[in-house]
Amino acid sequence: MSGNVLGERELIRRISEILGGVENDDCAVIDAGERYLVATTDMLHRKTDFPDIMNPWQMGWMAVAVNLSDIAAMGAEPAGVLIAAGLPPEADLYFIDELFSGFGDCAAYYGTRIIGGDTDAHQELTITGTALGFVEKDLVLRRRGARAGDLLCTTGALGGAGGGLWAWQNEVESEFITRLLEPEPRLKEGQALAKSRAVTAMMDNSDGLALSLFDLAEVSRVGFVVREEALPVADCLAKMVGQEKALEMAMSAGGDFELVFTVRPGELEAARRACRLTVIGEVVEEGIWMERGGERRRVEAKGYEHRIGGVD
Amino acid sequence: MSGNVLGERELIRRISEILGGVENDDCAVIDAGERYLVATTDMLHRKTDFPDIMNPWQMGWMAVAVNLSDIAAMGAEPAGVLIAAGLPPEADLYFIDELFSGFGDCAAYYGTRIIGGDTDAHQELTITGTALGFVEKDLVLRRRGARAGDLLCTTGALGGAGGGLWAWQNEVESEFITRLLEPEPRLKEGQALAKSRAVTAMMDNSDGLALSLFDLAEVSRVGFVVREEALPVADCLAKMVGQEKALEMAMSAGGDFELVFTVRPGELEAARRACRLTVIGEVVEEGIWMERGGERRRVEAKGYEHRIGGVD
Numbered sequence: 001m002s003g004n005v006l007g008e009r010e011l012i013r014r015i016s017e018i019l020g021g022v023e024n025d026d027c028a029v030i031d032a033g034e035r036y037l038v039a040t041t042d043m044l045h046r047k048t049d050f051p052d053i054m055n056p057w058q059m060g061w062m063a064v065a066v067n068l069s070d071i072a073a074m075g076a077e078p079a080g081v082l083i084a085a086g087l088p089p090e091a092d093l094y095f096i097d098e099l100f101s102g103f104g105d106c107a108a109y110y111g112t113r114i115i116g117g118d119t120d121a122h123q124e125l126t127i128t129g130t131a132l133g134f135v136e137k138d139l140v141l142r143r144r145g146a147r148a149g150d151l152l153c154t155t156g157a158l159g160g161a162g163g164g165l166w167a168w169q170n171e172v173e174s175e176f177i178t179r180l181l182e183p184e185p186r187l188k189e190g191q192a193l194a195k196s197r198a199v200t201a202m203m204d205n206s207d208g209l210a211l212s213l214f215d216l217a218e219v220s221r222v223g224f225v226v227r228e229e230a231l232p233v234a235d236c237l238a239k240m241v242g243q244e245k246a247l248e249m250a251m252s253a254g255g256d257f258e259l260v261f262t263v264r265p266g267e268l269e270a271a272r273r274a275c276r277l278t279v280i281g282e283v284v285e286e287g288i289w290m291e292r293g294g295e296r297r298r299v300e301a302k303g304y305e306h307r308i309g310g311v312d
Numbered sequence: 313m314s315g316n317v318l319g320e321r322e323l324i325r326r327i328s329e330i331l332g333g334v335e336n337d338d339c340a341v342i343d344a345g346e347r348y349l350v351a352t353t354d355m356l357h358r359k360t361d362f363p364d365i366m367n368p369w370q371m372g373w374m375a376v377a378v379n380l381s382d383i384a385a386m387g388a389e390p391a392g393v394l395i396a397a398g399l400p401p402e403a404d405l406y407f408i409d410e411l412f413s414g415f416g417d418c419a420a421y422y423g424t425r426i427i428g429g430d431t432d433a434h435q436e437l438t439i440t441g442t443a444l445g446f447v448e449k450d451l452v453l454r455r456r457g458a459r460a461g462d463l464l465c466t467t468g469a470l471g472g473a474g475g476g477l478w479a480w481q482n483e484v485e486s487e488f489i490t491r492l493l494e495p496e497p498r499l500k501e502g503q504a505l506a507k508s509r510a511v512t513a514m515m516d517n518s519d520g521l522a523l524s525l526f527d528l529a530e531v532s533r534v535g536f537v538v539r540e541e542a543l544p545v546a547d548c549l550a551k552m553v554g555q556e557k558a559l560e561m562a563m564s565a566g567g568d569f570e571l572v573f574t575v576r577p578g579e580l581e582a583a584r585r586a587c588r589l590t591v592i593g594e595v596v597e598e599g600i601w602m603e604r605g606g607e608r609r610r611v612e613a614k615g616y617e618h619r620i621g622g623v624d
Contacts, residue, residue: 028394097326119327
């Protein structure tokens with residue numbers, strides 16, 4: 001097997017076996033008495049996660065935002081964020097001040113704060129954020145729970161962050177770049193959807209809609225049909241990259257941090273009262289399908305996935 | 313100021329200002345209804361934190377143990393551990409299996425488990441553990457609370473991990489090496505001491521006793537006298553490194569993960585019923601002092617501190 005590498009999802013399966021089962025959700029869920037405590041952690045580092053154009057404030061914002069998005073996906077209210085920061089030798093005081101202001105500003109924007117952390121010297125800038133939240137026990141939303149016949153929905157628009165990456169790589173000026181660098185997780189929407197009691201399963205689409213659908217499908221043991229014409233492709237994205245590329249970005253590009261969720265068919269109005277959403281398809285028995293002009297084709301898992309570890 | 317670097321404690325003060333105050337405790341404390349939730353995070357990486365002789369199982373054990381020690385220091389019961397692991401290209405399946413077994417075994421040894429995490433590809437092995445715990449609100453122990461006249465105490469023996477580092481560096485075979493590589497945080501002792509209600513302030517001594525005393529002194533606005541002859545220097549350490557060096561290790565070497573705490577003078581018996589402890593001195597109005605043969609001399613802050621960030 002020399003030269004092989006493990007994909008992130010395969011690695012997670014292996015680790016889950018070693019550790020005796022880790023729930024496949026955006027957050028871990030712990031009994032905290034009256035409510036559930038939800039907790040999530042995410043390691044970001046310079047080379048893989050921070051594009052060159054990102055300023056240190058944005059790096060700080062991003063490190064907190066990606067974790068809060070996982071709190072949002074559980075329908076939880078954030079209760080605090082911990083930050084472990086490995087700072088490289090070239091990090092000067094300006095960099096440090098901006099980075100930590102980014103942490104604090106993102107937390108404050110979502111009504112929470114940085115409650116603790118750890119600093120360390122590191123060769124490469126490495127930031128691990130951990131977000132904590134609480135949710136009423138009967139409101140918590142998980143990846144499992146979707147049932148055939150449920151409606152498939154998303155918050156916001158899709159493909160904007162992908163457009164930002166494209167614009168940056170092609171040296172085009174575009175507002176999408178800000179969307180890529182300063183994501184806005186859907187905390188309010190997540191909580192409101194949980195309270196609506198109309199949602200059967202939820203996760204965020206941080207690795208792209210397609211991968212999220214594969215994850216939801218696996219855990220809920222269902223499939224999905226996505227109606228292409230229903231996808232809320234980000235405004236003006238098609239103008240910049242063309243119609244086909246825009247659709248591909250809406251389907252597969254990571255970084256949007258929207259919520260993908262399923263709604264009981266009779267309760268769509270309750271979900272709509274909770275937040276702005278778009279119905280993009282429905283839950284079926286098996287497979288991930290894209291429907292265009294009445295025709296269905298299978299969707300391959302496509303999206304952002306780190307490759308990890310050499311296999312000897 | 314070119315060429316200067318910030319010490320970890322100075323950096324933490326600066327960050328605390330930016331973030332509007334972060335409590336100086338082993339864990340962050342969050343209201344979770346009937347109890348407090350305590351949470352801590354620690355980033356470890358190959359070069360700084362994992363000696364060459366460490367095997368991957370020990371790296372995993374260590375990453376969990378350092379965090380559980382912070383839970384112990386609050387008098388809390390662990391409720392779960394999150395692990396973010398940045399794995400280098402040379403990490404093969406054996407390495408990954410052993411590393412994650414180390415995480416899981418340490419958590420299980422202390423009656424908790426790995427509840428979630430994140431994996432990432434990284435140039436240098438980097439592990440951020442986050443430990444969560446719960447504690448009754450009226451039992452939580454903090455760094456502040458020590459008052460002049462209280463007795464200064466420690467669990468276990470001191471200097472063993474320092475002896476392990478010395479033995480490794482000097483290529484001497486010694487059981488101290490295991491103590492360095494497989495630390496055993498004092499979870500039971502921490503909880504029992506909290507329940508005894510005899511303790512006024514507590515923290516772990518992960519960076520060495522001297523640095524812990526400086527931290528406790530700053531937060532509690534007190535001083536300490538340590539009676540040198542009372543220090544529970546690890547058995548046989550003096551035989552290996554000599555009497556003076558052994559005392560220095562007991563006072564300043566990091567890695568022991570014992571609990572340092574202060575006890576109301578009338579309640580020493582209650583504390584003794586909670587766990588084995590040694591009274592090593594007492595709380596005074598100001599200064600950190602070492603007493604030998606009736607004479608007192610001031611102790612300088614000496615211990616393990618990462619240097620972080622260039623200042624331009």
